[in-house]
Amino acid sequence: MSTARTFLTQIAAILAKDIRSELRSKQTWISMGMFALLVLVIFNFAFDLRVDNKAAVVPGALWVAFIFASRRGLGRTIAAEQDGGSLDRLLLCPVDRKAIYLAKLLGNLLFIGVVEIVALPIFAALFDVPLFVGQLIPIVLLGTLGVATIGTLFSVMAAATRARELLLPLLVFPLIVPIVIAAVRATGSLLVPGGANEPPWLGLIIAFDIIFLSLATLLFQYVIEE
Amino acid sequence: MALAKRETRIEPQSTKAPPRAGVPVASLILGGLSFIGMMISIWMIFLYAPTEAVQGDVQRIFYFHVPMAWIGMLAFGIVAVGGIGYLIKKDERWDWVARAAAESGAVFITLAIILGSIWGKQTWGTWWTWDPKLTAVLVLWFMYIAYLMLRSYMGRSTSSAYAGAVLAIVGVIDVPIIYMSVQWWRTLHPGPEVANGDLPASVVLTLMVALVTFTLFYSFLMVQLYNLQKLQAQAQRLRAHVEYGLED
Numbered sequence: 001m002s003t004a005r006t007f008l009t010q011i012a013a014i015l016a017k018d019i020r021s022e023l024r025s026k027q028t029w030i031s032m033g034m035f036a037l038l039v040l041v042i043f044n045f046a047f048d049l050r051v052d053n054k055a056a057v058v059p060g061a062l063w064v065a066f067i068f069a070s071r072r073g074l075g076r077t078i079a080a081e082q083d084g085g086s087l088d089r090l091l092l093c094p095v096d097r098k099a100i101y102l103a104k105l106l107g108n109l110l111f112i113g114v115v116e117i118v119a120l121p122i123f124a125a126l127f128d129v130p131l132f133v134g135q136l137i138p139i140v141l142l143g144t145l146g147v148a149t150i151g152t153l154f155s156v157m158a159a160a161t162r163a164r165e166l167l168l169p170l171l172v173f174p175l176i177v178p179i180v181i182a183a184v185r186a187t188g189s190l191l192v193p194g195g196a197n198e199p200p201w202l203g204l205i206i207a208f209d210i211i212f213l214s215l216a217t218l219l220f221q222y223v224i225e226e
Numbered sequence: 227m228a229l230a231k232r233e234t235r236i237e238p239q240s241t242k243a244p245p246r247a248g249v250p251v252a253s254l255i256l257g258g259l260s261f262i263g264m265m266i267s268i269w270m271i272f273l274y275a276p277t278e279a280v281q282g283d284v285q286r287i288f289y290f291h292v293p294m295a296w297i298g299m300l301a302f303g304i305v306a307v308g309g310i311g312y313l314i315k316k317d318e319r320w321d322w323v324a325r326a327a328a329e330s331g332a333v334f335i336t337l338a339i340i341l342g343s344i345w346g347k348q349t350w351g352t353w354w355t356w357d358p359k360l361t362a363v364l365v366l367w368f369m370y371i372a373y374l375m376l377r378s379y380m381g382r383s384t385s386s387a388y389a390g391a392v393l394a395i396v397g398v399i400d401v402p403i404i405y406m407s408v409q410w411w412r413t414l415h416p417g418p419e420v421a422n423g424d425l426p427a428s429v430v431l432t433l434m435v436a437l438v439t440f441t442l443f444y445s446f447l448m449v450q451l452y453n454l455q456k457l458q459a460q461a462q463r464l465r466a467h468v469e470y471g472l473e474d
Binding site for chain 1: 372385388392
Protein backbone atom coordinates (compact mmCIF):
# COMPACT_ATOMS: atom_id res chain seq x y z
CA MET A 1 0.00 0.00 0.00
CA SER A 2 2.73 2.39 0.97
CA THR A 3 4.72 1.53 -2.15
CA ALA A 4 1.68 2.33 -4.29
CA ARG A 5 1.30 5.65 -2.48
CA THR A 6 4.98 6.45 -2.93
CA PHE A 7 4.60 5.64 -6.61
CA LEU A 8 1.64 7.99 -6.97
CA THR A 9 3.44 10.70 -4.99
CA GLN A 10 6.41 10.41 -7.32
CA ILE A 11 4.19 10.72 -10.38
CA ALA A 12 2.41 13.72 -8.87
CA ALA A 13 5.71 15.41 -7.99
CA ILE A 14 7.20 15.08 -11.47
CA LEU A 15 3.92 16.11 -13.08
CA ALA A 16 3.64 19.16 -10.81
CA LYS A 17 7.20 20.14 -11.69
CA ASP A 18 6.47 19.89 -15.43
CA ILE A 19 3.24 21.83 -15.14
CA ARG A 20 4.92 24.58 -13.14
CA SER A 21 7.75 24.88 -15.64
CA GLU A 22 5.25 24.96 -18.50
CA LEU A 23 3.10 27.59 -16.76
CA ARG A 24 6.16 29.77 -16.46
CA SER A 25 7.38 29.51 -20.02
CA LYS A 26 4.10 28.68 -21.82
CA GLN A 27 6.34 27.66 -24.70
CA THR A 28 4.73 24.31 -25.49
CA TRP A 29 1.14 25.47 -25.21
CA ILE A 30 1.50 28.50 -27.39
CA SER A 31 3.50 26.75 -30.10
CA MET A 32 1.17 23.73 -30.18
CA GLY A 33 -1.99 25.82 -30.12
CA MET A 34 -0.87 28.20 -32.85
CA PHE A 35 0.30 25.28 -34.94
CA ALA A 36 -3.06 23.50 -34.64
CA LEU A 37 -4.89 26.66 -35.66
CA LEU A 38 -2.62 27.25 -38.63
CA VAL A 39 -3.12 23.69 -39.87
CA LEU A 40 -6.87 24.15 -39.66
CA VAL A 41 -6.73 27.40 -41.60
CA ILE A 42 -4.46 25.92 -44.27
CA PHE A 43 -6.72 22.89 -44.61
CA ASN A 44 -9.65 25.19 -45.17
CA PHE A 45 -7.91 26.54 -48.28
CA ALA A 46 -6.26 23.30 -49.37
CA PHE A 47 -9.59 21.51 -49.57
CA ASP A 48 -12.46 23.36 -51.10
CA LEU A 49 -14.98 22.56 -48.39
CA ARG A 50 -18.52 21.99 -49.52
CA VAL A 51 -21.44 20.41 -47.76
CA ASP A 52 -21.10 17.12 -49.62
CA ASN A 53 -17.43 16.52 -48.91
CA LYS A 54 -17.36 17.89 -45.38
CA ALA A 55 -17.74 14.52 -43.68
CA ALA A 56 -14.81 13.13 -45.64
CA VAL A 57 -12.40 16.02 -45.08
CA VAL A 58 -13.19 17.45 -41.66
CA PRO A 59 -12.18 14.47 -39.43
CA GLY A 60 -8.92 14.15 -41.35
CA ALA A 61 -8.15 17.86 -40.97
CA LEU A 62 -8.92 17.72 -37.27
CA TRP A 63 -6.65 14.76 -36.60
CA VAL A 64 -3.82 15.99 -38.78
CA ALA A 65 -3.90 19.23 -36.78
CA PHE A 66 -3.92 17.37 -33.46
CA ILE A 67 -1.21 14.88 -34.35
CA PHE A 68 1.18 17.37 -35.92
CA ALA A 69 0.62 19.76 -33.03
CA SER A 70 1.20 17.05 -30.45
CA ARG A 71 4.53 16.30 -32.12
CA ARG A 72 5.69 19.72 -30.88
CA GLY A 73 4.77 18.89 -27.31
CA LEU A 74 6.15 15.35 -27.43
CA GLY A 75 9.47 16.61 -28.71
CA ARG A 76 9.85 18.73 -25.61
CA THR A 77 9.15 15.88 -23.16
CA ILE A 78 12.78 15.05 -22.55
CA ALA A 79 14.47 17.69 -24.68
CA ALA A 80 13.46 20.37 -22.18
CA GLU A 81 15.04 18.34 -19.38
CA GLN A 82 18.17 17.83 -21.42
CA ASP A 83 18.50 21.48 -22.37
CA GLY A 84 18.09 22.50 -18.75
CA GLY A 85 20.56 19.84 -17.67
CA SER A 86 18.00 18.38 -15.27
CA LEU A 87 17.67 14.94 -16.87
CA ASP A 88 20.63 13.50 -15.00
CA ARG A 89 19.30 14.86 -11.72
CA LEU A 90 15.89 13.37 -12.42
CA LEU A 91 17.51 10.00 -13.11
CA LEU A 92 19.63 10.24 -9.97
CA CYS A 93 16.51 10.61 -7.83
CA PRO A 94 15.39 7.37 -6.23
CA VAL A 95 12.33 7.29 -8.45
CA ASP A 96 10.87 4.31 -10.23
CA ARG A 97 11.40 4.63 -14.00
CA LYS A 98 7.76 3.69 -14.52
CA ALA A 99 6.76 6.72 -12.44
CA ILE A 100 8.88 8.96 -14.66
CA TYR A 101 7.21 7.52 -17.75
CA LEU A 102 3.69 7.83 -16.40
CA ALA A 103 4.29 11.38 -15.16
CA LYS A 104 5.71 12.43 -18.53
CA LEU A 105 2.80 10.72 -20.28
CA LEU A 106 0.25 12.48 -18.08
CA GLY A 107 2.02 15.77 -18.67
CA ASN A 108 1.92 15.30 -22.43
CA LEU A 109 -1.69 14.25 -22.26
CA LEU A 110 -2.52 17.36 -20.27
CA PHE A 111 -0.65 19.75 -22.57
CA ILE A 112 -2.11 18.24 -25.73
CA GLY A 113 -5.54 18.01 -24.10
CA VAL A 114 -5.58 21.70 -23.23
CA VAL A 115 -4.65 22.58 -26.80
CA GLU A 116 -7.40 20.30 -28.10
CA ILE A 117 -10.01 21.80 -25.82
CA VAL A 118 -9.14 25.25 -27.11
CA ALA A 119 -8.91 24.13 -30.73
CA LEU A 120 -12.16 22.14 -30.87
CA PRO A 121 -14.65 25.04 -30.56
CA ILE A 122 -12.60 27.14 -33.00
CA PHE A 123 -12.50 24.19 -35.32
CA ALA A 124 -16.25 23.67 -35.06
CA ALA A 125 -16.80 27.33 -35.85
CA LEU A 126 -14.36 27.51 -38.76
CA PHE A 127 -15.64 24.37 -40.46
CA ASP A 128 -19.25 24.88 -39.41
CA VAL A 129 -19.77 21.38 -38.07
CA PRO A 130 -21.59 20.25 -34.94
CA LEU A 131 -18.69 18.69 -33.11
CA PHE A 132 -20.02 18.38 -29.61
CA VAL A 133 -22.03 15.28 -30.23
CA GLY A 134 -22.04 11.83 -28.70
CA GLN A 135 -18.71 10.21 -28.16
CA LEU A 136 -16.44 12.94 -29.44
CA ILE A 137 -14.74 13.60 -26.09
CA PRO A 138 -13.87 9.92 -25.43
CA ILE A 139 -12.63 9.51 -29.01
CA VAL A 140 -10.40 12.59 -28.78
CA LEU A 141 -9.13 11.64 -25.33
CA LEU A 142 -8.39 8.00 -26.09
CA GLY A 143 -6.89 8.81 -29.47
CA THR A 144 -4.62 11.40 -27.86
CA LEU A 145 -3.68 8.86 -25.21
CA GLY A 146 -2.55 6.46 -27.93
CA VAL A 147 -0.46 9.13 -29.65
CA ALA A 148 1.05 10.28 -26.35
CA THR A 149 1.82 6.72 -25.20
CA ILE A 150 3.96 5.98 -28.25
CA GLY A 151 5.25 9.54 -28.50
CA THR A 152 6.48 9.79 -24.91
CA LEU A 153 8.39 6.52 -25.21
CA PHE A 154 10.10 7.45 -28.46
CA SER A 155 10.75 11.10 -27.62
CA VAL A 156 13.39 9.86 -25.20
CA MET A 157 15.17 7.93 -27.94
CA ALA A 158 14.95 10.78 -30.41
CA ALA A 159 16.23 13.24 -27.80
CA ALA A 160 19.37 11.13 -27.38
CA THR A 161 20.41 11.87 -30.97
CA ARG A 162 21.43 14.96 -32.89
CA ALA A 163 18.54 14.54 -35.32
CA ARG A 164 15.68 14.62 -32.84
CA GLU A 165 13.48 16.86 -34.99
CA LEU A 166 13.67 14.35 -37.82
CA LEU A 167 13.70 11.11 -35.87
CA LEU A 168 10.72 11.71 -33.62
CA PRO A 169 8.09 11.81 -36.39
CA LEU A 170 9.87 9.00 -38.23
CA LEU A 171 9.64 6.81 -35.14
CA VAL A 172 6.16 7.82 -34.04
CA PHE A 173 4.03 8.35 -37.13
CA PRO A 174 4.27 4.86 -38.67
CA LEU A 175 3.45 3.26 -35.34
CA ILE A 176 0.31 5.30 -34.73
CA VAL A 177 -1.29 4.45 -38.09
CA PRO A 178 -4.02 2.38 -36.37
CA ILE A 179 -4.86 5.32 -34.08
CA VAL A 180 -5.05 7.70 -37.03
CA ILE A 181 -7.33 5.42 -39.01
CA ALA A 182 -9.57 4.56 -36.07
CA ALA A 183 -9.81 8.12 -34.72
CA VAL A 184 -10.56 9.65 -38.14
CA ARG A 185 -13.16 7.00 -38.89
CA ALA A 186 -14.80 7.25 -35.48
CA THR A 187 -14.94 11.06 -35.73
CA GLY A 188 -16.31 10.76 -39.25
CA SER A 189 -19.09 8.44 -38.19
CA LEU A 190 -20.15 11.06 -35.64
CA LEU A 191 -20.54 13.65 -38.40
CA VAL A 192 -22.49 11.29 -40.63
CA PRO A 193 -24.67 9.28 -38.27
CA GLY A 194 -26.26 6.06 -39.32
CA GLY A 195 -23.22 4.57 -41.04
CA ALA A 196 -24.17 0.93 -40.80
CA ASN A 197 -21.77 -1.94 -40.03
CA GLU A 198 -18.88 0.30 -39.06
CA PRO A 199 -16.17 -1.70 -37.34
CA PRO A 200 -15.80 -0.94 -33.60
CA TRP A 201 -13.22 1.84 -34.01
CA LEU A 202 -13.38 3.01 -30.41
CA GLY A 203 -12.67 -0.56 -29.35
CA LEU A 204 -9.59 -0.62 -31.57
CA ILE A 205 -8.36 2.63 -29.98
CA ILE A 206 -8.90 1.24 -26.48
CA ALA A 207 -7.12 -2.02 -27.34
CA PHE A 208 -4.21 -0.07 -28.86
CA ASP A 209 -4.00 2.16 -25.77
CA ILE A 210 -3.98 -0.77 -23.35
CA ILE A 211 -1.40 -2.81 -25.28
CA PHE A 212 1.05 0.01 -25.84
CA LEU A 213 0.55 1.67 -22.46
CA SER A 214 1.56 -1.53 -20.68
CA LEU A 215 4.36 -2.24 -23.14
CA ALA A 216 5.77 1.29 -23.00
CA THR A 217 5.61 1.40 -19.19
CA LEU A 218 7.67 -1.79 -19.07
CA LEU A 219 10.16 -0.80 -21.77
CA PHE A 220 10.70 2.82 -20.73
CA GLN A 221 13.42 1.86 -18.22
CA TYR A 222 15.62 0.66 -21.09
CA VAL A 223 15.47 3.82 -23.16
CA ILE A 224 16.01 6.29 -20.31
CA GLU A 225 19.09 4.51 -18.93
CA GLU A 226 22.31 6.33 -19.71
CA MET B 227 45.42 -14.44 -36.53
CA ALA B 228 47.63 -12.41 -34.25
CA LEU B 229 44.95 -9.77 -34.27
CA ALA B 230 42.31 -12.34 -33.42
CA LYS B 231 44.24 -13.34 -30.34
CA ARG B 232 44.39 -9.77 -29.13
CA GLU B 233 40.69 -9.35 -29.73
CA THR B 234 39.85 -12.13 -27.33
CA ARG B 235 41.71 -10.27 -24.66
CA ILE B 236 40.02 -6.96 -25.30
CA GLU B 237 36.52 -8.24 -25.83
CA PRO B 238 35.16 -9.94 -22.71
CA GLN B 239 32.29 -11.75 -24.46
CA SER B 240 34.46 -13.64 -26.89
CA THR B 241 36.36 -15.34 -24.10
CA LYS B 242 33.23 -17.36 -23.43
CA ALA B 243 32.97 -18.47 -27.03
CA PRO B 244 36.33 -18.16 -28.76
CA PRO B 245 36.14 -17.51 -32.52
CA ARG B 246 35.76 -20.90 -34.09
CA ALA B 247 37.54 -21.91 -37.24
CA GLY B 248 34.23 -23.34 -38.45
CA VAL B 249 32.67 -19.98 -39.26
CA PRO B 250 33.99 -19.77 -42.83
CA VAL B 251 32.74 -23.34 -43.36
CA ALA B 252 29.19 -22.29 -42.48
CA SER B 253 29.50 -19.37 -44.89
CA LEU B 254 30.91 -21.60 -47.60
CA ILE B 255 28.12 -24.18 -47.24
CA LEU B 256 25.39 -21.53 -47.14
CA GLY B 257 26.97 -19.62 -50.01
CA GLY B 258 27.36 -22.76 -52.12
CA LEU B 259 23.82 -23.93 -51.41
CA SER B 260 22.33 -20.56 -52.20
CA PHE B 261 24.34 -20.33 -55.43
CA ILE B 262 23.10 -23.76 -56.56
CA GLY B 263 19.59 -22.91 -55.41
CA MET B 264 19.71 -19.59 -57.26
CA MET B 265 20.68 -21.34 -60.51
CA ILE B 266 17.89 -23.89 -60.11
CA SER B 267 15.40 -21.15 -59.16
CA ILE B 268 16.28 -19.04 -62.18
CA TRP B 269 15.91 -22.05 -64.47
CA MET B 270 12.59 -22.97 -62.86
CA ILE B 271 11.25 -19.41 -62.85
CA PHE B 272 12.09 -18.60 -66.46
CA LEU B 273 11.89 -22.00 -68.16
CA TYR B 274 10.05 -24.55 -66.05
CA ALA B 275 7.14 -22.51 -64.65
CA PRO B 276 4.28 -22.03 -67.12
CA THR B 277 3.57 -18.58 -68.56
CA GLU B 278 0.46 -17.12 -66.98
CA ALA B 279 -2.40 -16.99 -69.50
CA VAL B 280 -3.65 -13.46 -68.75
CA GLN B 281 -0.67 -11.63 -67.28
CA GLY B 282 2.04 -13.18 -69.43
CA ASP B 283 5.68 -13.10 -68.42
CA VAL B 284 5.14 -10.27 -65.92
CA GLN B 285 3.68 -12.82 -63.56
CA ARG B 286 7.18 -14.30 -63.12
CA ILE B 287 7.91 -11.35 -60.81
CA PHE B 288 5.74 -13.29 -58.36
CA TYR B 289 8.57 -15.81 -57.78
CA PHE B 290 10.93 -13.02 -56.70
CA HIS B 291 8.41 -10.76 -55.01
CA VAL B 292 6.95 -13.32 -52.60
CA PRO B 293 10.29 -14.64 -51.25
CA MET B 294 11.63 -11.11 -50.83
CA ALA B 295 8.54 -9.96 -48.96
CA TRP B 296 8.78 -13.10 -46.81
CA ILE B 297 12.42 -12.39 -45.98
CA GLY B 298 11.58 -8.76 -45.27
CA MET B 299 9.02 -9.82 -42.67
CA LEU B 300 11.11 -12.68 -41.27
CA ALA B 301 14.04 -10.32 -40.80
CA PHE B 302 12.00 -7.88 -38.72
CA GLY B 303 10.95 -10.79 -36.53
CA ILE B 304 14.64 -11.61 -36.10
CA VAL B 305 15.37 -7.98 -35.23
CA ALA B 306 12.73 -8.19 -32.49
CA VAL B 307 14.01 -11.57 -31.26
CA GLY B 308 17.54 -10.16 -31.18
CA GLY B 309 16.21 -7.17 -29.25
CA ILE B 310 14.41 -9.33 -26.69
CA GLY B 311 17.51 -11.51 -26.38
CA TYR B 312 19.62 -8.43 -25.75
CA LEU B 313 17.25 -7.06 -23.11
CA ILE B 314 17.31 -10.39 -21.27
CA LYS B 315 20.92 -11.52 -21.69
CA LYS B 316 22.66 -8.11 -22.06
CA ASP B 317 24.97 -9.85 -24.51
CA GLU B 318 26.02 -7.73 -27.47
CA ARG B 319 25.99 -10.75 -29.79
CA TRP B 320 22.18 -10.54 -29.71
CA ASP B 321 22.47 -6.95 -30.79
CA TRP B 322 24.75 -7.90 -33.69
CA VAL B 323 22.09 -10.38 -34.82
CA ALA B 324 19.44 -7.65 -34.63
CA ARG B 325 21.50 -5.13 -36.57
CA ALA B 326 22.50 -7.65 -39.21
CA ALA B 327 18.86 -8.66 -39.67
CA ALA B 328 17.76 -5.02 -39.92
CA GLU B 329 20.36 -4.15 -42.55
CA SER B 330 19.57 -7.13 -44.76
CA GLY B 331 15.81 -7.01 -44.15
CA ALA B 332 15.62 -3.37 -45.23
CA VAL B 333 17.15 -4.30 -48.60
CA PHE B 334 14.77 -7.20 -49.15
CA ILE B 335 11.65 -5.28 -48.17
CA THR B 336 12.64 -2.39 -50.46
CA LEU B 337 13.13 -4.79 -53.37
CA ALA B 338 9.83 -6.49 -52.59
CA ILE B 339 8.01 -3.14 -52.69
CA ILE B 340 9.68 -2.09 -55.95
CA LEU B 341 9.03 -5.43 -57.66
CA GLY B 342 5.48 -5.47 -56.31
CA SER B 343 4.88 -1.99 -57.72
CA ILE B 344 6.09 -3.02 -61.18
CA TRP B 345 3.92 -6.12 -61.08
CA GLY B 346 0.97 -4.12 -59.76
CA LYS B 347 1.29 -1.56 -62.54
CA GLN B 348 1.01 -4.35 -65.11
CA THR B 349 -1.80 -6.36 -63.55
CA TRP B 350 -3.82 -3.88 -61.48
CA GLY B 351 -3.00 -0.86 -63.64
CA THR B 352 -1.65 1.08 -60.68
CA TRP B 353 1.71 1.36 -58.95
CA TRP B 354 0.22 1.42 -55.51
CA THR B 355 -3.00 0.72 -53.66
CA TRP B 356 -3.83 1.08 -49.97
CA ASP B 357 -4.47 -2.59 -49.52
CA PRO B 358 -3.86 -3.96 -45.96
CA LYS B 359 -0.81 -5.98 -47.00
CA LEU B 360 0.75 -3.10 -48.91
CA THR B 361 0.10 -0.64 -46.11
CA ALA B 362 1.49 -2.95 -43.45
CA VAL B 363 4.61 -3.56 -45.54
CA LEU B 364 5.06 0.17 -46.17
CA VAL B 365 4.84 0.86 -42.44
CA LEU B 366 7.30 -1.97 -41.88
CA TRP B 367 9.65 -0.29 -44.36
CA PHE B 368 9.37 2.97 -42.39
CA MET B 369 10.21 1.05 -39.23
CA TYR B 370 13.31 -0.43 -40.84
CA ILE B 371 14.43 3.03 -41.93
CA ALA B 372 13.68 4.47 -38.49
CA TYR B 373 15.59 1.59 -36.88
CA LEU B 374 18.64 2.01 -39.10
CA MET B 375 18.67 5.79 -38.71
CA LEU B 376 18.24 5.55 -34.96
CA ARG B 377 21.08 3.06 -34.68
CA SER B 378 23.42 5.03 -36.88
CA TYR B 379 22.68 8.30 -35.05
CA MET B 380 23.11 6.74 -31.62
CA GLY B 381 26.32 4.96 -32.56
CA ARG B 382 27.53 1.71 -31.12
CA SER B 383 26.62 1.91 -27.46
CA THR B 384 24.51 0.19 -24.86
CA SER B 385 21.79 2.83 -24.99
CA SER B 386 21.67 2.49 -28.77
CA ALA B 387 21.17 -1.26 -28.46
CA TYR B 388 18.44 -0.77 -25.86
CA ALA B 389 16.67 1.82 -28.01
CA GLY B 390 16.83 -0.47 -31.04
CA ALA B 391 15.44 -3.37 -29.03
CA VAL B 392 12.53 -1.29 -27.75
CA LEU B 393 11.72 0.00 -31.22
CA ALA B 394 11.79 -3.51 -32.68
CA ILE B 395 9.57 -4.95 -29.95
CA VAL B 396 6.99 -2.16 -30.25
CA GLY B 397 7.15 -2.44 -34.04
CA VAL B 398 6.68 -6.18 -34.21
CA ILE B 399 3.56 -5.92 -32.06
CA ASP B 400 2.26 -2.96 -34.02
CA VAL B 401 2.46 -4.44 -37.53
CA PRO B 402 -0.39 -6.98 -37.04
CA ILE B 403 -2.55 -4.23 -35.48
CA ILE B 404 -1.86 -2.00 -38.49
CA TYR B 405 -2.77 -4.84 -40.83
CA MET B 406 -6.04 -5.40 -38.98
CA SER B 407 -6.95 -1.72 -38.82
CA VAL B 408 -6.32 -1.21 -42.55
CA GLN B 409 -8.39 -4.29 -43.28
CA TRP B 410 -11.28 -2.78 -41.33
CA TRP B 411 -10.73 0.59 -42.97
CA ARG B 412 -10.82 -0.98 -46.43
CA THR B 413 -13.98 -3.02 -45.86
CA LEU B 414 -15.89 -0.03 -47.24
CA HIS B 415 -13.64 0.34 -50.28
CA PRO B 416 -12.51 -3.08 -51.45
CA GLY B 417 -9.18 -2.94 -53.25
CA PRO B 418 -8.20 -4.88 -56.35
CA GLU B 419 -8.34 -8.59 -55.75
CA VAL B 420 -5.32 -10.76 -56.35
CA ALA B 421 -6.32 -13.85 -58.32
CA ASN B 422 -6.70 -16.55 -55.72
CA GLY B 423 -7.57 -19.61 -57.78
CA ASP B 424 -5.96 -23.00 -57.57
CA LEU B 425 -2.36 -22.63 -58.66
CA PRO B 426 -0.82 -25.34 -60.86
CA ALA B 427 1.62 -27.68 -59.14
CA SER B 428 4.57 -26.39 -61.17
CA VAL B 429 3.91 -22.83 -59.99
CA VAL B 430 3.72 -23.91 -56.36
CA LEU B 431 6.90 -25.98 -56.74
CA THR B 432 8.79 -23.08 -58.33
CA LEU B 433 7.62 -20.75 -55.57
CA MET B 434 8.71 -23.21 -52.89
CA VAL B 435 12.15 -23.63 -54.46
CA ALA B 436 12.49 -19.86 -54.74
CA LEU B 437 11.42 -19.42 -51.10
CA VAL B 438 13.95 -21.97 -49.87
CA THR B 439 16.68 -20.46 -52.04
CA PHE B 440 16.07 -16.93 -50.89
CA THR B 441 15.94 -18.05 -47.26
CA LEU B 442 19.31 -19.79 -47.74
CA PHE B 443 20.71 -16.71 -49.43
CA TYR B 444 19.39 -14.59 -46.59
CA SER B 445 21.04 -16.89 -44.03
CA PHE B 446 24.29 -16.53 -45.95
CA LEU B 447 23.97 -12.73 -45.86
CA MET B 448 23.11 -12.84 -42.16
CA VAL B 449 26.32 -14.74 -41.39
CA GLN B 450 28.34 -12.18 -43.36
CA LEU B 451 26.61 -9.19 -41.78
CA TYR B 452 26.91 -10.70 -38.31
CA ASN B 453 30.64 -11.11 -38.80
CA LEU B 454 30.81 -7.56 -40.12
CA GLN B 455 29.02 -6.27 -37.01
CA LYS B 456 31.43 -8.22 -34.86
CA LEU B 457 34.46 -6.83 -36.71
CA GLN B 458 33.09 -3.29 -36.50
CA ALA B 459 32.55 -3.63 -32.76
CA GLN B 460 36.06 -5.01 -32.34
CA ALA B 461 37.56 -2.32 -34.55
CA GLN B 462 35.83 0.36 -32.51
CA ARG B 463 37.16 -1.15 -29.31
CA LEU B 464 40.67 -1.39 -30.67
CA ARG B 465 40.50 2.21 -31.85
CA ALA B 466 39.34 3.37 -28.43
CA HIS B 467 42.05 1.25 -26.90
CA VAL B 468 44.76 2.77 -29.07
CA GLU B 469 43.54 6.36 -29.00
CA TYR B 470 42.51 6.77 -25.40
CA GLY B 471 43.92 3.71 -23.73
CA LEU B 472 40.37 2.87 -22.73
CA GLU B 473 38.69 -0.49 -22.56
CA ASP B 474 34.99 0.25 -22.70
